[in-house]
Amino acid sequence: MSEVLLEVRDLVVHFPTPDGVVKAVDGVSFTIERGRTLGVVGESGSGKSITFLTVMGLINRKSARVSGEVLFEGRNLLEATTEELRHIRGDRIGMIFQDPMTSMHPMYRVGDQISEAILAHRNVGKREAGARAVEALRQVGIPAPEQRARQYPHEYSGGMRQRAMIAMALVLDPDLLIADEPTTALDVTVQAQILEVIDELKQRLNIGVALISHSLATVADVSQDVMVMYAGRPVERGTRGEVFDAPLHPYTLGLLSSVPRVDVRVERLVPIEGSPPSLINVPPGCAFHPRCPYRFDPCDRDVPDLRDRGGGHDDACHLSAEAKAANRRERLDMQEPVT
Numbered sequence: 001m002s003e004v005l006l007e008v009r010d011l012v013v014h015f016p017t018p019d020g021v022v023k024a025v026d027g028v029s030f031t032i033e034r035g036r037t038l039g040v041v042g043e044s045g046s047g048k049s050i051t052f053l054t055v056m057g058l059i060n061r062k063s064a065r066v067s068g069e070v071l072f073e074g075r076n077l078l079e080a081t082t083e084e085l086r087h088i089r090g091d092r093i094g095m096i097f098q099d100p101m102t103s104m105h106p107m108y109r110v111g112d113q114i115s116e117a118i119l120a121h122r123n124v125g126k127r128e129a130g131a132r133a134v135e136a137l138r139q140v141g142i143p144a145p146e147q148r149a150r151q152y153p154h155e156y157s158g159g160m161r162q163r164a165m166i167a168m169a170l171v172l173d174p175d176l177l178i179a180d181e182p183t184t185a186l187d188v189t190v191q192a193q194i195l196e197v198i199d200e201l202k203q204r205l206n207i208g209v210a211l212i213s214h215s216l217a218t219v220a221d222v223s224q225d226v227m228v229m230y231a232g233r234p235v236e237r238g239t240r241g242e243v244f245d246a247p248l249h250p251y252t253l254g255l256l257s258s259v260p261r262v263d264v265r266v267e268r269l270v271p272i273e274g275s276p277p278s279l280i281n282v283p284p285g286c287a288f289h290p291r292c293p294y295r296f297d298p299c300d301r302d303v304p305d306l307r308d309r310g311g312g313h314d315d316a317c318h319l320s321a322e323a324k325a326a327n328r329r330e331r332l333d334m335q336e337p338v339t
């Protein structure tokens with residue numbers, strides 16, 4: 001029986017500026033279930049990071065207009081006090097970012113930083129906190145954790161620092177882990193190792209994970225559910241199999257046919273033309289229409305709704321099911337399975 005850990009309903013985050021309103025997030029809904037990873041994918045400016053910073057209460061509410069609901073353990077986090085949010089962060093929801101150096105204090109030993117998090121949230125002594133910190137480092141695969149706990153962040157490699165951040169995020173046994181571009185700053189081999197660590201811990205601890213990335217390839221192997229975002233809105237949502245094997249939305253199709261994949265032989269990569277729109281001047285109708293090779297009459301006028309196209313596989317596009325299937329065949333049939 002699935003257990004929904006986080007439910008976001010119609011989240012809107014707008015930032016009024018002298019040049020106009022930045023519509024960073026414009027009607028985002030999704031759920032994350034225990035034991036599953038939701039891969040959230042989109043180019044820079046798609047709203048994916050702002051969505052999760054809002055979930056964590058990490059945006060300045062004085063400079064933003066926020067509406068919708070962020071339900072976690074039955075509580076709407078948009079109504080939580082600063083004190084409640086501080087408790088929930090770290091304790092119930094762990095978070096890791098792209099660059100661990102921005103989250104770790106360079107002047108404190110790694111073990112002490114993890115101990116601090118424990119002491120701030122748990123009624124334990126320093127010795128117990130230190131032992132739990134070492135154990136957390138061991139759990140994320142850091143060798144000789146007793147020695148490593150006494151070292152400073154600059155003495156760790158990039159991959160080791162990210163492992164230490166994962167240890168810090170999970171040491172309080174949260175139910176949900178939010179990982180925002182956790183592998184972007186790492187080389188390819190280390191990226192795969194970090195994703196493996198997150199996936200292994202998700203299964204062992206039975207937590208829910210939000211894995212945010214600009215790349216579909218990054219989330220491919222470790223996500224059970226996928227949401228593709230464009231210009232502040234979800235344009236496709238479904239299980240991993242639905243989104244990767246039968247993509248519906250032209251933007252998803254574009255992402256899939258513009259990057260190499262390990263499971264298919266790609267004859268020709270086709271980049272998506274143009275760049276994401278300004279969030280102050282989002283194009284009318286479908287926001288993707290200036291870049292879409294399949295746009296037709298209503299696309300620059302009517303905003304397509306995000307709708308269920310069968311079995312919970314949603315997309316927001318005016319094209320018929322037949323046209324989407326034909327586009328998929330045309331774009332992806334040039335990619336043959338690797339045998």
Ligand code: SF4
Binds near residue numbers: 251286295304316
């Ligand atoms: Fe392309 Fe139109 Fe579909 Fe938007 S609604 S993705 S412009 S075909």
